[in-house]
Amino acid sequence: MPRRPVVKKEYTLGERVYLVEIAKGLRLTWKHFVFNIKASFQKGPHTVPTCWQYPEDRREIAPIFRGAHMLQLNDKGQELCVGCGMCARACPAKCITVKRGKPAEGEEDKYAGKTMCSTFEIDMLRCIFCGNCEKACPKNAIVLGQDYELAEYEPGLCIYDKKRLISNFLKAKAEGRLKPPPAPIPIDAPPVKKKAAVKKTEPGKTKAKGGERAEKGKGTSVKEEDKGPDK
Numbered sequence: 001m002p003r004r005p006v007v008k009k010e011y012t013l014g015e016r017v018y019l020v021e022i023a024k025g026l027r028l029t030w031k032h033f034v035f036n037i038k039a040s041f042q043k044g045p046h047t048v049p050t051c052w053q054y055p056e057d058r059r060e061i062a063p064i065f066r067g068a069h070m071l072q073l074n075d076k077g078q079e080l081c082v083g084c085g086m087c088a089r090a091c092p093a094k095c096i097t098v099k100r101g102k103p104a105e106g107e108e109d110k111y112a113g114k115t116m117c118s119t120f121e122i123d124m125l126r127c128i129f130c131g132n133c134e135k136a137c138p139k140n141a142i143v144l145g146q147d148y149e150l151a152e153y154e155p156g157l158c159i160y161d162k163k164r165l166i167s168n169f170l171k172a173k174a175e176g177r178l179k180p181p182p183a184p185i186p187i188d189a190p191p192v193k194k195k196a197a198v199k200k201t202e203p204g205k206t207k208a209k210g211g212e213r214a215e216k217g218k219g220t221s222v223k224e225e226d227k228g229p230d231k
């Protein structure tokens with residue numbers, strides 16, 4: 001491929017002095033500075049359109065956002081988790097540990113006749129926030145909430161136990177940030193069996209076939225009868 005010839009640019013006197021170019025740059029800087037000062041006095045959740053004043057200004061989180069996990073309670077304050085382990089099996093990062101067990105002391109009456117988990121832990125350092133655990137849970141017990149500030153000073157604090165997961169739920173409930181329950185999955189009507197359809201839709205045909213067979217049968221009997229006297 002032929003190379004393009006290098007064309008040497010001829011600078012004007014103003015460009016060679018640089019003063020005009022410096023003035024142009026300063027004009028642009030001052031323009032943004034004045035714009036931001038004006039915008040900072042405006043009312044609103046975020047005052048400067050190009051910049052969110054975090055942590056004072058917080059963006060609205062989408063309902064489908066997958067943040068820190070929580071273990072939900074029902075209206076009676078009972079844990080929904082039954083310790084089935086479906087979430088742990090569905091987790092691709094293998095970061096959930098569930099052990100089924102008996103209720104804690106003093107809570108036997110509360111959970112009488114119900115199964116529950118004695119240990120529930122999530123290693124948040126390994127979690128990839130895929131949401132598989134939420135989808136796999138048959139009781140809608142584990143849910144990924146909207147908390148995203150998950151940094152800790154100690155790695156051990158990143159392992160969420162049952163107490164912390166329930167406290168996440170209580171906090172979200174108090175702040176009105178609970179996810180709505182998932183919509184029920186529509187179930188299609190079972191396909192109509194072909195044989196049944198034929199019987200229902202074309203009864204005449206089947207009858208006709210039956211009639212034909214009967215007639216055939218009659219025919220043979222007549223023939224047999226006919227054969228009889230010949231002998």
Ligand code: SF4
Nearest residue numbers: 091127128130131133
């Ligand atoms: S969000 Fe995904 S990776 Fe995290 S605990 Fe649930 S299933 Fe495991």
Ligand code: SF4
Nearest residue numbers: 081082084085087137
């Ligand atoms: S959170 Fe749901 S899937 Fe996981 S053990 Fe509890 S009931 Fe089972």
